Amino acid sequence: HSSPEPSPQAPLAVLSKVELRVSCKHLLDRDTLNKSDPCVLLLMQSQGQWMEVDRSEVIKSNLNPVFAKIFMVDYYFEEVQKLRFEVYDSHGHAGVGTHDDDFLGGMECTVGQIVAQKRVTKPLFLKYGKFAGKSTITVISEEISGNNGYVELAFRAKKLDDKDLFSKSDPFLEIYRIDDDRSEQLVYRTEVVKNNLSPIWEPFKVSLNSLCSCEEKRKLRVAIDFTASNGDPRNSCSLHYINPYQPNEYLKALVAVGEICQDYDSDKKFSALGFGARIPPKYEVSHDFAINFNPDNDECEGIQGVVESYQSCLPKIQLYGPTNVAPIISKVARVAADEERTKEASQYFILLILTDGVVTDMADTREAIVRASYLPMSIIIVGVGNADFTDMQILDGDDGILRSPKGEPVLRDIVQFVPFREFKNASPTALAKCVLAEVPKQVVEYYSYKAFPPRCPRPETPDSNLSSPQ
DSSP states (O other), rough: OOOOOOOOSSOOOOOOEEHHHEEEESSSOOOOOSSOEEEEEEEEEEEEEEEEEOOOOOTTTOOSOOEEEEEEEEETTTSSOOEEEEEEEEOOOOOOOOSGGGEEEEEEEEEHHHHHHHHEEEEEEEEGEEEEEEEEEEEEEEEEEEEEEEEEEOOOOOSOOOOOSSSSOOOOOOEEEETSSEEEEEEEEOOTTTTTTOOOOEEEEEEEHHHHTTTTTOEEESSSOOOTOOOOTTTTSSSOOBTTTTTTHHHHHHHHHHEEEEEEEESSSEEEOOOSEETTTTTTTESSETTTTTOOOOOEEEHHHHHOOOOOOGGGGGEEOOOOOOHHHHHHHHHHHHHHHHHHHHHOEEEEEEEOOOOOOOOHHHHHHHHHSSSEEEEEEOOOOOOOOOHHHHHHOOSSSOOTTTTOOOOOOOOOEEEEGGGGOHHHHHHHHHTTTTHHHHHHHHHHHHHOOOOOTTTSSGGGGOOOOO
């Protein structure tokens, strides 16, 4: 028996994550020949001791630095969390010295103060409470919302101006986002490419929080194009990324489950369908297209054939949306209904759905599953990636009977939902075992129901071709 739920009154630590951005003005000049090379250390107090949490990059020869480094801090609403920012003049490879002559000043505050004010500017102090000239430090905070998505960006430039006298320019790129108050926040600064007027910068990842506070319409200085929720298949962050050395999560799940199912399949031919993409030639959105692009015969030879069709179709389609699953369930249900009309009904269909997202046509999907529960078929849904799959658990029916929007219950539980992330580090057999655990029971239930006169779904259902034969 599971333990009782904690009562809602139980005090819970309110934890959110906060991003901190740091800049300084009028730093002391410690270097005799050129300006200081500042770097910021972030320390946090833990049991009376100051512990270094993280440090920024070093910015060369600059007394008014804006650091690209974003410090990430856990924020507990009901605790006093003391922070200390220390600015040092760095000396190249020796790293950040902690000598007094390298110390450009420090400032203390709490996480709560920064979160409450969103932007804190304070003077920097040297040892013994002495002001460090007019030096100030500014910390800007932003609480992170639930979205943990990120984008991978890659930039190149051509024919830049030559700003150097004796050699070519050494360009780098900065991206700023424009906040509601028209202020600009530095989001990312690339590396410098030396002596190059047509630089190609290294690809980099930024969280959607940092880039645009998860508002895709927010303006940036640098225009960026967002694609569908999976990410562009050409990008290594994409769930559909085809890595030459390692199968992506879709392929891992497909192969793990498919290889076990194929042992029970007499002809080893598998129908493979895609949904939520724009497909050639007209690039119209489709929710049940053959991934081998042969509408007359969507079957692939073996699981290997499915893998090859998947890999070759990806470059030809545009990922789109929404995540509508009902059309595919209904399509397979129609085939299963035709099979049921033959006297033996010896074929049983297993539909494996691999999806990164929460289903958008939930009502239609529930209706389609209730219809399908009368037919010789089972549905396995594998959730790929890190979305919130709470809604998908409902379809599983393990926590209670799944019903159609009108309240009609399923005849038998035919859906098994598994989040792939729980099996990422387990063997493929563990995933397949869990996913297929309920199928034999579902098959037996179907044929035992068939021994009785089948209960017809009521004739007013819109998809009457799915109702059981009289």
